[in-house]
Amino acid sequence: MRGLTKEYVLQRFLMYLLTIWLGSTLIFVIPRLAPGDPVSEMVGRLSLDAGYIENADKLIASWKARFGLDAPIHVQYFRYWGNVFRLNFGYSLSHFPTEAWSMVSRALPWSLGLLTVSTVLSFSIGVTVGSLMGWRRTPRWLQMILPSSLAFTAIPYFMFGIMLIYLVAFELDWLPATGAYSRRVDPGWNLPFIKNMLSHAILPVVSIVLTSMGGWALGMRGLMISVNNEDYFLLAQVKGLSPARIFFRYGVRNAILPALTALALGLGGLISGSILVEFIFAYPGTGYTLYQAIISQDYTVTQAIANLIILVTATSVFLLDLLYPFIDPRITYKRTMR
């Protein structure tokens, strides 16, 4: 009855597939609903640049054939799905002999590193701050200074990033402004490289953490206030438990569940935000690669990255989903009751 049940895992897995399907289908369908098609559009833009292109019609037709855009839409759709499942997106248009997938996989570790570190930091700091803010027994001096950590909450990550670049990198010249590492160090497991890499990561991480932790803090504060009013919280007090035990075992322990749900729901937003952060910092992760693919009109890479990001997000949400029943035994119980 407790822990993971088959129904629960199955249900979450179906949800997982649905999310991927929904995201990928949006990417597939909406461009095709729009007037025009990417190839004509591209050729059109080329001819604008070059003034005139000979045999533009033939060019369009051959390119269409090449990308399978001449097939009926449902055939295209199934082909597209086959590709998504095999993670086979064809060749990059702008870096021709390179496969789209290999460009993506080169970018992925940078993004994963940046996002994991900043999410873990902002979530744990935010939850700690929020728990203390929503607890009646928090010392008053702490209650006074905690709200200051919310100062940057409303500001989008990338705007804060621009200001940090200007202040810390250009004006003060303390940290590097852009990139993931300098050209002068050799990539690999050596100390200079690692140091260099970390110094490049500080500003992007800081801009995400400082602007996103306030949201977690506010959410957690509200949850703690609700828990504060629960009957079991009161009974814990009456039992004569120490404040620390009440805080952790009856307060945070119970309030963290919805906060984790919020984390799963907020992951998409976080990833969206980090695309812009990568763009601003020219950080060579998936977001930056996506941007570059788009300005060079590299449709295969664009699709590959977009699908990959959707896949990674959905996977993280799925993993978080699998974690819940271990924290809250009620989740799977309710499912089995139905």
Add this chain to the structure above:
Amino acid sequence: MAVGQRTPEDASAPAQGWGLNTWDSPWLNFKFLLGAGIVLLILLFGLVGPFFWDTDLAYTGAGPLNKPPVWAEGGLPEHPLGTESNGRDMLAQLILATPSSLKVGFLAAIIGMGIGMALGSVAGYVGGWWDHVIRTLSDSAVTIPALVVLVVIASYVQMTDTTAMALILALFAWPGPTRLVRSQVLTLRERSYVRMAHLSGASALEIMFVEMLPNMLPWLAASLTGGISAAILGATGLEVLGLGPTRVPSLGLIINQATTNAALVRGLVWWWLPPIIILMIIFVGFFLMTIGLDEIANPRIRQFSSTRRERTAAGELPPVEPIEDGTAGEEEAALEVDDLHVHYFTPRGEVIAANGVDFSVRKGEILGLVGESGCGKTTVAMAILQVVQPPGRIVQGAVRIEDRDLVSLSGRELRQVRWRDLALVPQGAMNSLNPVTPIREQMADAILAHENIGRVELEQRILNLLNDVGLPERVIDMFPHELSGGMKQRVCIAMSIALNPQVIIADEPTSALDVVVQRVVAQTLLEVKERLGVSMVMIGHDMGLQAQLVDRIAVMYAGNLVEVAPVESAFAGPLHPYTQLLIESIPSIRERKPLNVTEGLTHDLRDPPPGCIFQFRCKHVERICRERRPELVEREDDHLVACWLYEPERHALIELEEA
């Protein structure tokens, strides 16, 4: 969440009072108003700007290149905020860009809200298959990283204007409102007034708009302001990446042009900073509105902040005045409550929830504390346990166990006394056990907080306790949700006797249970009491149950004790008119029923009348009753009553006063 009963009813139900008194309206939330003001100012800047400044200057070649603002060296008065690398005037650009950024946000969020309200109410109201589909779709759509999909779409679809952009953004603006409306409809559907409307034949649409919408309003508004800023963020994101409409000026586009022209490295601060500042002001404005609306929607958060503010404003709490032990203690008293006053400091005045409550519980007896809901009996229980919730406070009085006044104990001393000497069988055991920890842990931590014992012994103790209340041993590893209501209540009883306390407060221990289970639980309580010789305060409104369980009974009305008597004489010869009313209202002792004498309270708890608090409902009211409060006096053997009827000298007293 049975929280309401902790505070007097009228203090804890502000939700219905909305808008009755304009100056008291929760919409007058400082953060909300400040945020709304900020957003309005920015909007005004965009709307009024064109009348004061020539917006044609926003186009390429309108002025000299890269001029700094007028206050910097080299600035020109024709271009107060400077120009950028294409000679465009910054002020004119900002004036044009600001309203278009706001417009996208409003449009997308309103479309999303519309879709969300339609889908959410269908899901919540119709339920079934529809609910399943809509919920699954919105749950999964909400996790998709919107900007990624937007970026891909924008790279294919040339967006020519802001409306197209808003339509595409709306694709991601509906799941949030849908989820919100669905859960709100589900919650509200269970509320009594909605049920009533349903029974009286109102149509679904009517119920939705007349009964539900007003109640959802603050939530919807918070979701809308959150949605607007999310949409502005999405639009700005696309624009910054250069994927927005390129012919219409927008704040994101200015940032895009600045960054792609290396404005940061070239030190052209006036190019990239102003659009960022305006955007930040917009986001801060919407953020303030959103959290303000959250506070409006969720009174608990509001209350939390306001009690905090109150406390900091007033400095340290005034110490409760200690009471000289005048009565020198009744012989054999296990618990003495001495002149207890509890007030709730609500924004609308001080609610007097307990007014000089004075009684004692003798060793080994059960004292019943009865009264209608809202009479203050639960407040008294909470005050005995020293857990009166803010904004309530014990303002005067003492609670003594073995001559130690709990009110004046320090936190640490109090923790030692708690549970060891004074335990609680809570009301509504449903919510009194922590839902996410097994029973073992919850019983263990009560024991381990007071005693140092090994694991084996601990386990044995817990098993014995479960045994004592007639529960099987396997309960030890179960979670609260796996137990029935009666079992949970017995777990609570087992827990309360874990340390063999002197006094147990049983707060309506059998309410919310069905009749058969009630009997079992009551039986368990009695057995435990007989075996351990513990003293008990049994709080309740069920006179019939009280008659069967308690030794003495104390009747409370509107925060005051009106009668304290042995149970036999209280039932055979009740003295106070209110007690008489209570007893008359029981059809038969055998048939237990909650009190239903209520015409409700007839006075405002914030402003009790002088004289007897029962005067408005009393048949025997006399002049003295209106002028002087009757004291609780022993009129028969061990039978105390607060009523002038039993004072033979009352006429003389009032004449004396006049003289």
